[in-house]
Amino acid sequence: MEFPSDLYYTQDHEWLRYDQETETCMVGITEFAQSELGDIVFVEIDELDNDLAKDDPFGTVEAVKTVAELFMPVSGTVQEMNESLEDSPELLNNDPYGEGWIIMIKLSDPSEISQLLSVDEYAAVAGS
Amino acid sequence: MSNQQTPLHSKHVALGAKMMPFAGFDMPVQYTGIIDEHMTVREQVGAFDVSHMGEVLVTGPGAFEYVQRLVTNDAAKLVDGKAMYTVMCLANGGIVDDLLVYRLSENRYMLVINASNINPDFEWMMKQNTTGESLENISDEVGLIAIQGPRAFETVSKISPVPIDDLKYYHFIELEPGSFFGCERAILSHTGYTGEAGLEIYCDASRTVEIWDALFEAGKAFGIKPVGLGARDTLRLESGFCLYGSDITTETNPLEAGLGWLTKLDQGGFIGREVLARIKEAGPERKLVGFVSQERGIPRHGDTILNSDGEEIGQVTSGTQSPILHAGIGLGYVTNQSEYTAPGSELNVQSRIRSFKVQVKRPPFHKEG
Numbered sequence: 001m002e003f004p005s006d007l008y009y010t011q012d013h014e015w016l017r018y019d020q021e022t023e024t025c026m027v028g029i030t031e032f033a034q035s036e037l038g039d040i041v042f043v044e045i046d047e048l049d050n051d052l053a054k055d056d057p058f059g060t061v062e063a064v065k066t067v068a069e070l071f072m073p074v075s076g077t078v079q080e081m082n083e084s085l086e087d088s089p090e091l092l093n094n095d096p097y098g099e100g101w102i103i104m105i106k107l108s109d110p111s112e113i114s115q116l117l118s119v120d121e122y123a124a125v126a127g128s
Numbered sequence: 129m130s131n132q133q134t135p136l137h138s139k140h141v142a143l144g145a146k147m148m149p150f151a152g153f154d155m156p157v158q159y160t161g162i163i164d165e166h167m168t169v170r171e172q173v174g175a176f177d178v179s180h181m182g183e184v185l186v187t188g189p190g191a192f193e194y195v196q197r198l199v200t201n202d203a204a205k206l207v208d209g210k211a212m213y214t215v216m217c218l219a220n221g222g223i224v225d226d227l228l229v230y231r232l233s234e235n236r237y238m239l240v241i242n243a244s245n246i247n248p249d250f251e252w253m254m255k256q257n258t259t260g261e262s263l264e265n266i267s268d269e270v271g272l273i274a275i276q277g278p279r280a281f282e283t284v285s286k287i288s289p290v291p292i293d294d295l296k297y298y299h300f301i302e303l304e305p306g307s308f309f310g311c312e313r314a315i316l317s318h319t320g321y322t323g324e325a326g327l328e329i330y331c332d333a334s335r336t337v338e339i340w341d342a343l344f345e346a347g348k349a350f351g352i353k354p355v356g357l358g359a360r361d362t363l364r365l366e367s368g369f370c371l372y373g374s375d376i377t378t379e380t381n382p383l384e385a386g387l388g389w390l391t392k393l394d395q396g397g398f399i400g401r402e403v404l405a406r407i408k409e410a411g412p413e414r415k416l417v418g419f420v421s422q423e424r425g426i427p428r429h430g431d432t433i434l435n436s437d438g439e440e441i442g443q444v445t446s447g448t449q450s451p452i453l454h455a456g457i458g459l460g461y462v463t464n465q466s467e468y469t470a471p472g473s474e475l476n477v478q479s480r481i482r483s484f485k486v487q488v489k490r491p492p493f494h495k496e497g
Binding site for chain 1: 449454479
């Protein structure tokens with residue numbers, strides 16, 4: 001299973017692509033998460049433009065078999081969501097680290113980045 | 129405790145299936161993905177390993193009377209080569225299991241039961257056997273492959289030693305010993321759990337791999353694919369078929385589950401008849417209905433069903449996203465009032481994450497009308 005080394009990860013199987021300059025990060029779910037969920041049929045983001053704390057729920061991913069809540073990996077504002085997921089939720093299955101990104105967060109406390117998991121730490125969590 | 133494996137276990141692993149414990153077996157949930165596998169069965173042909181199902185042979189001079197007392201449907205309607213769907217009930221009308229009854233001959237029947245119930249069912253059957261019929265649990269000796277979809281008959285025809293084109297729904301052929309991949313026991317049955325035409329192939333456990341391979345060779349031209357338990361569930365739910373453990377349990381009776389058509393109160397006296405006769409006369413207090421989401425939302429087992437005033441009137445027992453309708457579908461029990469049970473009734477489902485409108489619809493959900 002693929003876990004790109006330039007990303008940060010969480011225990012909840014989310015990945016983050018952090019841009020230090022703008023203090024923003026792109027967030028999605030990992031290959032492991034999409035494979036566990038199976039065919040994803042819709043993604044709903046409830047908290048666009050809201051200021052949220054780390055671990056607050058910001059949306060849901062619903063698959064044929066099950067539903068999973070999405071939690072903020074860091075504190076900040078949900079600046080943008082991936083509009084393509086509205087019509088093509090399967091992007092989460094097909095390209096979890098690229099076209100299947102979910103939201104863009106403007107961090108309120110960039111120091112939180114240091115609490116995230118490295119690729120090796122995450123690979124251990126995902127059991128590979 | 130380690131899980132039992134079906135004869136096809138190594139095939140599933142080699143095919144890259146995601147495996148999961150189910151009813152004490154290590155079973156394939158999916159290979160390519162639930163939606164892809166689902167569409168394969170609706171449009172082409174899919175192969176399911178359902179060897180985990182249980183089979184019990186009933187043999188003896190009183191076999192007919194025994195079966196007739198055990199199940200709610202009327203075994204007198206069977207002839208050799210004909211099968212029926214039925215349930216067996218407790219004395220209080222609760223459902224012990226749903227099953228298929230095959231009449232092999234006048235004094236010999238095969239009962240096909242759910243994997244999760246093999247042991248309790250067999251115990252229950254033994255307890256009812258007051259006339260000394262022979263009851264044999266042959267579950268471990270029998271492999272079972274379901275071939276389902278519009279190209280299923282063409283696929284199986286290629287490997288069948290006998291013609292099957294005229295095999296009617298709920299009819300079966302018991303093949304001569306040795307005539308089908310050397311099986312001592314083999315049955316080709318026009319039955320299934322998908323709502324498509326198809327066959328269920330009972331064979332010797334030791335020959336199952338060989339037959340599976342031959343079926344994939346035969347079905348190659350028709351686009352045959354393996355299908356896991358995930359799509360088995362979405363297919364049966366689109367067709368509105370009950371799942372034991374979810375839609376029917378010992379806490380539900382066949383009349384409220386919409387299985388009145390297989391509850392033949394006048395068949396001569398089955399276990400549970402008295403209670404079910406009283407329920408039929410009074411009308412069941414709740415009823416299993418089917419429904420389709422009218423807005424974003426997938427009903428799930430355990431969700432609450434509300435009426436338009438927001439009052440709780442029932443519970444979802446099965447739910448999923450229909451790959452054909454691209455909408456949520458479900459089954460659930462609601463208070464037996466026509467404003468809740470009539471097709472077209474508007475209800476609400478309260479799920480873990482949202483509340484959404486559903487409309488009552490008589491299954492199958494994936495077909496118009």
